Amino acid sequence: MDKPTSQSGTVLLVDDALDNLRVIHDSLQEAGYAVRVATDGFAAIESVRRMPPDVIVLDAMMPGIDGFETCRRLKQSLDTREIPVIFMTGLSDTEHIVQGFQAGGVDYVTKPVVIEELLARLATHVHRAQLMTHTRAAIDSAGRAIVAFDGLQHVTWATPLAQRWLQPLLEDERLPLPLRHWLHGSDAGETPYALWHEGERLLFSLLEPGLLSIQRHASLPEPETLTRWFPLTSREAEVLYWVTLGKTNREIGEILAISPRTVNKHLEHVFEKLGVETRTAAASLVLSRGQS
Template identity: 55%
Template sequence: MLRPHPLRDVVLIVDDAPENLSILHSLLDKSGYMVLVATDGARALDCAHRLPPDLILLDAVMPGMDGFETCRRLKEDFRTRPIPVLFMTGLAETEHVLQGFQAGGVDYIPKPIRPAEVIVRIASHLRNSRLIVQTRAAIDAAGQAVVAVAPNGEVLWLTPLAQSRLRGSLDVEGRLPAALCDWLHGALRASEDRPFELLTASEELIVSRLRRGAHGEELLMIQCKVGSPEPAALMQAFRLTPREADVLYWVAAGKTNRDIADILGMSPRTANKHLEHVFEKLGVETRTTAARMALNLVTPHIAQ
């Protein structure tokens, strides 16, 4: 849905107290924000799905669905998960503050609110959120289907292209398929870059490790499998020997060095030596990157 004022940040205020809504609405409107309001958790979820705001000010204590449960539900949905949530509450006990952060909130504003502080906090979180959104949008605009995964298999964030390709493959809790999690854990233990083939209802995908993030999350690339180029094409494109081209062909097909050695009738050490020569000629350091370059000969979209 298109926003009527694309240059104005949208803030959703969720509070069951009319006087609080009035004060905050006036404050934010005068500060240049487009303001939406909801008086309970259910209306907040509906509003956030119909017109996703840039930030949510959420009252922690409300009748029915409280702010903590509302925040948890927002964070369960990929469409609303990236929206920063700032809790507003008069509950100053540590357990309530921690509960807000555990539910997915990024900040805590005590009541009664201090207008200047609220505006500064909102501006700071919007700035940080905007940088994250722009970075992910840039990745998606470049045609990269990337997903960040926590050690337990939970999807932390993903680009729209990755979301499209994984649609229907994630479980109800937003985690990767069990087989894919097992592959990732095995790859981490063995320090391997071997890709994983994921068969969905509509296509076959190639999942490759990109790198580990600053907080332990794994960044994965999701590609559509369209087949590997013939060894002759690899020889010509990368100036490889026949054996090097054979090795690269099977690397692009997702085979391990031991698999390649068995297929080509050579020792794993010889297969590894050929692969080292391939890396040198391609100017790469990992088999994932080498496979991606090989698959690009079939169609540039394979690396997208």
């Protein structure tokens, strides 16, 4: 077997059996991997959060929290769920093998570990992990914030930029409730959805089923500023301001103490003066002007 280069990758080795830990550590290090170690599940989780490895080689049976629970906890976090986990176990029955996969593992080896077999599996998973990392970094460097989600709106993958923007809004790793409601609506593929967080606007667009892009805009200009930017009356500027915040005509009417029909009339004038035809186009014009 060809010996991996010194750039083979980083492995976190987790095992409470020190003799086994030492043998595997030395073998992986000799094969060119940078190896970190942990002797229990809690230490492993802390190590991963502090500095994510390319792959985790995890003993299934340990005191405290076992390997299965350790893996489940890592898979619950958007920051660590993509790291592949290879289980080590002396349990060869189907039940425990299935349990490892159900916990989020991608592979397993049985004890006593055959080093050549472990190296072969590591090479495959490290390569895939590094390719995924490079892909995410490339998308991130291009300024794209992309999020993938499953049928229950759990986030399954995100670029680093999307992670930073979205993490404070997640509910048990699910997309925010208003966003989930929007995804179930009939116009999700046509009209972007806006969420405000700490004075900034996150604009979500559905690229295809299960895939969102996010754009972030700074705090919205006040109506007084809009009257300086565009040929609008004060009331039209107020309506445009709340439209850009994603409010409906009924909500705007309640805020401004006017009827939804009157709001719609003002909005028609706004569209005509701005040379646009939709609420989304009007809001996009405001946001693009604010960034210029």
